[in-house]
Amino acid sequence: MVSPISYKLPVYEFLESEKIDRIIEVSSRILAEIGIEFLDEECLEILRSNGVTVEGKLAFFPPELVEHYMASAPSEFTQLARNPSHNLKIGGDQMVFAPVYGPPFVCDFERGRRHSTLEDFDNFVKLAHMSPYIHHSGGTVVEPNDLPVSTRHLDMILSHVIYSDKAFMGSVTSAENAADTVAMAEIVFGAEAVRQNPAVISLINVNSPRRYDERMLGALKTYARARQAVIITPFILAGAMSPVTLPGTIAQQNAEALAGIVLTQMISPGTPVVYGSFLTNINLRSGSPAFGTPESQLALYVSAQIARRYKLPFRGGGMLCASKIPDAQAGYESMIVMSPAIMAGTNFILHAAGWLEGGLAAGYEKFVLDCGVLGMFHRWSEGMEVNEDTLAYSSIAEVEPGGHHLGTEHTFAHFRDAFHETEVFDDKAFEMWEADGALDAYARANGYVKESLDEFELPELDESIHEELMDFVARRKEIIPKTTADD
Amino acid sequence: MVSPISYKLPVYEFLESEKIDRIIEVSSRILAEIGIEFLDEECLEILRSNGVTVEGKLAFFPPELVEHYMASAPSEFTQLARNPSHNLKIGGDQMVFAPVYGPPFVCDFERGRRHSTLEDFDNFVKLAHMSPYIHHSGGTVVEPNDLPVSTRHLDMILSHVIYSDKAFMGSVTSAENAADTVAMAEIVFGAEAVRQNPAVISLINVNSPRRYDERMLGALKTYARARQAVIITPFILAGAMSPVTLPGTIAQQNAEALAGIVLTQMISPGTPVVYGSFLTNINLRSGSPAFGTPESQLALYVSAQIARRYKLPFRGGGMLCASKIPDAQAGYESMIVMSPAIMAGTNFILHAAGWLEGGLAAGYEKFVLDCGVLGMFHRWSEGMEVNEDTLAYSSIAEVEPGGHHLGTEHTFAHFRDAFHETEVFDDKAFEMWEADGALDAYARANGYVKESLDEFELPELDESIHEELMDFVARRKEIIPKTTADD
Numbered sequence: 001m002v003s004p005i006s007y008k009l010p011v012y013e014f015l016e017s018e019k020i021d022r023i024i025e026v027s028s029r030i031l032a033e034i035g036i037e038f039l040d041e042e043c044l045e046i047l048r049s050n051g052v053t054v055e056g057k058l059a060f061f062p063p064e065l066v067e068h069y070m071a072s073a074p075s076e077f078t079q080l081a082r083n084p085s086h087n088l089k090i091g092g093d094q095m096v097f098a099p100v101y102g103p104p105f106v107c108d109f110e111r112g113r114r115h116s117t118l119e120d121f122d123n124f125v126k127l128a129h130m131s132p133y134i135h136h137s138g139g140t141v142v143e144p145n146d147l148p149v150s151t152r153h154l155d156m157i158l159s160h161v162i163y164s165d166k167a168f169m170g171s172v173t174s175a176e177n178a179a180d181t182v183a184m185a186e187i188v189f190g191a192e193a194v195r196q197n198p199a200v201i202s203l204i205n206v207n208s209p210r211r212y213d214e215r216m217l218g219a220l221k222t223y224a225r226a227r228q229a230v231i232i233t234p235f236i237l238a239g240a241m242s243p244v245t246l247p248g249t250i251a252q253q254n255a256e257a258l259a260g261i262v263l264t265q266m267i268s269p270g271t272p273v274v275y276g277s278f279l280t281n282i283n284l285r286s287g288s289p290a291f292g293t294p295e296s297q298l299a300l301y302v303s304a305q306i307a308r309r310y311k312l313p314f315r316g317g318g319m320l321c322a323s324k325i326p327d328a329q330a331g332y333e334s335m336i337v338m339s340p341a342i343m344a345g346t347n348f349i350l351h352a353a354g355w356l357e358g359g360l361a362a363g364y365e366k367f368v369l370d371c372g373v374l375g376m377f378h379r380w381s382e383g384m385e386v387n388e389d390t391l392a393y394s395s396i397a398e399v400e401p402g403g404h405h406l407g408t409e410h411t412f413a414h415f416r417d418a419f420h421e422t423e424v425f426d427d428k429a430f431e432m433w434e435a436d437g438a439l440d441a442y443a444r445a446n447g448y449v450k451e452s453l454d455e456f457e458l459p460e461l462d463e464s465i466h467e468e469l470m471d472f473v474a475r476r477k478e479i480i481p482k483t484t485a486d487d
Numbered sequence: 488m489v490s491p492i493s494y495k496l497p498v499y500e501f502l503e504s505e506k507i508d509r510i511i512e513v514s515s516r517i518l519a520e521i522g523i524e525f526l527d528e529e530c531l532e533i534l535r536s537n538g539v540t541v542e543g544k545l546a547f548f549p550p551e552l553v554e555h556y557m558a559s560a561p562s563e564f565t566q567l568a569r570n571p572s573h574n575l576k577i578g579g580d581q582m583v584f585a586p587v588y589g590p591p592f593v594c595d596f597e598r599g600r601r602h603s604t605l606e607d608f609d610n611f612v613k614l615a616h617m618s619p620y621i622h623h624s625g626g627t628v629v630e631p632n633d634l635p636v637s638t639r640h641l642d643m644i645l646s647h648v649i650y651s652d653k654a655f656m657g658s659v660t661s662a663e664n665a666a667d668t669v670a671m672a673e674i675v676f677g678a679e680a681v682r683q684n685p686a687v688i689s690l691i692n693v694n695s696p697r698r699y700d701e702r703m704l705g706a707l708k709t710y711a712r713a714r715q716a717v718i719i720t721p722f723i724l725a726g727a728m729s730p731v732t733l734p735g736t737i738a739q740q741n742a743e744a745l746a747g748i749v750l751t752q753m754i755s756p757g758t759p760v761v762y763g764s765f766l767t768n769i770n771l772r773s774g775s776p777a778f779g780t781p782e783s784q785l786a787l788y789v790s791a792q793i794a795r796r797y798k799l800p801f802r803g804g805g806m807l808c809a810s811k812i813p814d815a816q817a818g819y820e821s822m823i824v825m826s827p828a829i830m831a832g833t834n835f836i837l838h839a840a841g842w843l844e845g846g847l848a849a850g851y852e853k854f855v856l857d858c859g860v861l862g863m864f865h866r867w868s869e870g871m872e873v874n875e876d877t878l879a880y881s882s883i884a885e886v887e888p889g890g891h892h893l894g895t896e897h898t899f900a901h902f903r904d905a906f907h908e909t910e911v912f913d914d915k916a917f918e919m920w921e922a923d924g925a926l927d928a929y930a931r932a933n934g935y936v937k938e939s940l941d942e943f944e945l946p947e948l949d950e951s952i953h954e955e956l957m958d959f960v961a962r963r964k965e966i967i968p969k970t971t972a973d974d
Contacts, residue, residue, distance in 0.1 A: 012499055014497065014870075026878045026883075034883060036888070037888035057888075058888070113917065207888075209883070209887075210889075211888040211889040239892060239893070239906065240892060243879035243892055243897055243898070244901045244906070245877035245878075245901060246877065247871060247872075247874075248877060248883055249879075282906075283908060285908070286914065290906070290908075294863045294864070294867040294907050297867060298870070322912065323913065325927055327814065327815055327927035327929065328815060329856075330928075331814075331817065331818020331819040331822070332822055332856070332859075332860050333912070334819065335818070335823065336860075336863065339823075357917060360917065369815055369819070373819050376781045377781070379781040380781040380784060384501075384733050384789065386502070387734075389732070391509065391513045391734045392732050392735030392738075393513055393735070393738075396513075396735060401524035401698040402524070402696070403696060404728065405727060405728070405731070406727060411726065411730070418726060418731035418771060419769075421772070421777075425819075425820070426816065427773065427776070427778070430600065440812055440929075441810070441815040441817075
């Protein structure tokens with residue numbers, strides 16, 4: 001049973017309200033005076049006809065217009081899963097964890113790093129299906145490099161539907177692929193149901209600075225018209241795609257996100273949309289993207305505060321790291337990004353498990369280790385109940401000075417669920433750990449990966465839906481010209 | 488130049504004020520009705536003569552009395568360092584990081600785990616001296632197992648004074664050893680100076696539940712009479728030394744801490760004292776202490792909130808983990824404890840670097856990796872300045888859509904200090920990392936440890952002070968009967 005976190009704890013308000021105001025003012029000026037580029041004629045026409053000033057491919061947004069259209073985006077919505085008990089509320093105090101997205105490589109303890117395949121894709125979908133701490137099946141969990149580029153989106157959706165009964169993400173590689181996604185969702189959920197509540201949520205990245213490209217706009221139009229949810233995310237490595245200073249970077253991010261959100265609402269008012277942030281910085285000496293930086297942590301809090309201003313669901317964070325393998329660096333860095341994501345009350349956390357190497361690789365062992373930590377955050381989010389029972393006065397009175405509480409009635413009453421235990425973490429005595437082979441977390445997690453995949457059971461799927469999907473995919477594969485990554 | 492963090496960011500207030508009230512009420516009842524045990528006749532006499540009800544070895548504290556004596560403990564104070572530029576303000580918005588304390592073992596990449604020696608002790612003092620992110624030389628950074636037990640406190644203080652010019656901690660193994668510590672501090676700083684401001688800060692642990700033992704009370708009396716600072720810390724593994732529920736555990740911790748703080752103020756009103764918390768839970772299946780648990784994280788926030796109620800400096804947190812080596816688990820766990828310690832505005836963070844294996848081992852590589860992360864927290868604590876320059880409007884206007892900011896004037900003006908870089912972390916491309924030997928963080932950190940120790944330079948020390956200290960130690964060693972750990 002999937003249960004996303006209902007986050008009732010105080011949310012960390014990092015920046016004073018007046019400073020948020022100033023950042024938003026600069027966003028408004030960027031939107032009105034500097035403009036956002038849209039590389040799609042139809043989108044420019046939609047913007048123009050709704051009151052945006054268009055010059056060439058640049059769109060200039062009057063502040064009142066932005067305010068008007070922002071107001072029509074819902075502050076929360078429900079994404080359907082094919083197992084209704086896994087339907088997900090997105091927004092409000094809900095916190096949804098989804099797997100890593102997009103890596104062309106996989107990494108595991110035994111075989112190291114290699115190009116990912118459909119088999120890897122299926123495996124990560126299975127691992128996400130099995131983890132109680134991953135609520136969403138995600139999207140391109142890894143690139144299935146062994147399949148033709150032009151049709152692999154069909155196989156990916158098929159994999160999500162077959163190997164998981166959790167909600168999933170749609171293809172954004174073109175308008176046509178988005179349409180295939182919607183068609184397949186209609187087969188699974190029914191055409192009427194997916195108009196009431198979105199059955200897919202899809203990741204629309206901004207090509208920062210200030211550009212929406214053809215492919216993303218094609219997908220955006222398709223999904224908005226089908227009333228499927230989108231996550232509008234400026235993809236920003238500060239110092240390269242934005243200024244090196246965070247307030248300017250966040251102002252730019254906000255302008256970019258708003259431009260896309262406004263467009264979705266012009267196409268179809270009420271389209272469910274998530275305010276996304278993917279913001280870290282480059283290493284200015286090497287030019288490499290850096291992850292788990294203090295700057296990305298600061299930016300995350302402020303981005304979440306701004307999203308709350310617009311009363312929109314917020315996407316940010318993840319177990320991000322630059323490390324190539326799940327070593328100590330990966331652990332530190334992942335937590336440096338993930339802790340603020342939780343404390344900021346983030347609603348949708350993509351890359352919540354499996355991310356390695358700046359997103360270039362999905363790690364099998366990293367995935368299960370991250371899931372262990374996500375379990376801890378579930379416990380953390382339960383907070384602390386203060387009542388007569390938990391205050392345990394009589395139990396304190398009962399144990400003599402220097403004594404112990406192991407045998408008290410109170411301990412017996414609570415010991416089953418008193419403390420959260422993380423199976424993938426080791427707290428054995430040194431001698432036992434040594435006798436077990438002195439394995440580090442990476443090596444130990446390898447065992448958990450194998451066990452999990454061995455124990456996988458196919459979730460039930462209506463035979464007729466399965467067949468209809470297979471037919472659809474077969475038909476589409478006949479029509480779509482095959483291209484490979486080398487074409 | 489050591490510069491502890493001045494934490495100007497909002498502090499995370501986790502629990503509602505009324506719930507804190509309820510926990511404190513239970514503490515008052517524990518103090519008044521259940522009592523705290525003091526295994527020292529003189530202390531019992533001091534308590535009795537100041538209005539505490541004593542029955543046998545149990546002391547019962549009336550609430551008004553507690554309130555009265557708590558009020559005389561200063562809310563902040565300055566600890567002297569022999570290099571005055573390293574003097575440390577403790578309390579207020581200051582955040583001081585000190586090394587791991589107490590491990591009988593060390594662990595390094597090449598030699599693995601072994602009993603620690605004076606050479607290891609000296610090495611950790613040197614590493615702490617050299618790190619800009621460690622502000623304090625600490626105390627028993629590792630046990631020098633190769634020295635006689637009865638005199639090793641003398642060698643440890645000597646090591647702190649010779650290999651570092653940062654502030655250090657005193658011996659708490661007996662009243663006599665505490666007196667030696669004070670005598671040596673008087674040699675270094677002058678007898679008058681150490682009465683004005685404490686020259687040592689020492690760790691008085693409560694033998695929870697509800698017991699202060701002879702050794703700790705001996706040290707406490709000596710330090711309070713010499714007006715040296717003490718950190719009163721209940722040592723609690725919830726489920727063993729306290730109830731399995733956190734509110735009861737925290738109520739007990741508070742009662743224990745208050746009892747000791749009140750005693751210091753009865754002995755010498757105005758004695759600088761830090762409210763300490765060392766609180767995690769056991770694994771109820773195995774009985775092992777667990778570190779980096781969500782429960783310990785929740786408890787840390789509430790403990791800090793309670794310390795703030797009393798307007799006392801707070802000690803808590805650290806880079807704690809159960810892991811035996813600096814692997815992914817160590818990274819995750821350390822951050823799970825350290826992030827809340829920062830967000831809670833903790834004033835004194837012992838074990839901020841080097842901790843492994845539940846505190847049984849000090850790791851050389853763990854130390855330098857932790858220091859890297861401490862550097863990130865220094866950057867994090869600077870927060871975000873929002874002004875015209877950082878909002879960078881004209882720089883955003885200058886870069887075309889899809890372009891980059893690498894060459895802008897704004898980037899040039901800021902690139903030196905725009906982003907914090909952590910030397911021990913790797914963000915190189917996979918191919919370069921592979922060409923460099925595909926080393927994990929543990930292996931890479933080994934190189935940094937060696938480099939650091941090679942580059943160590945002895946801080947200047949007045950020759951006469953050095954001689955006087957050596958004489959003192961020699962004289963004391965003649966007098967003190969030698970005992971070893973096996974005696």
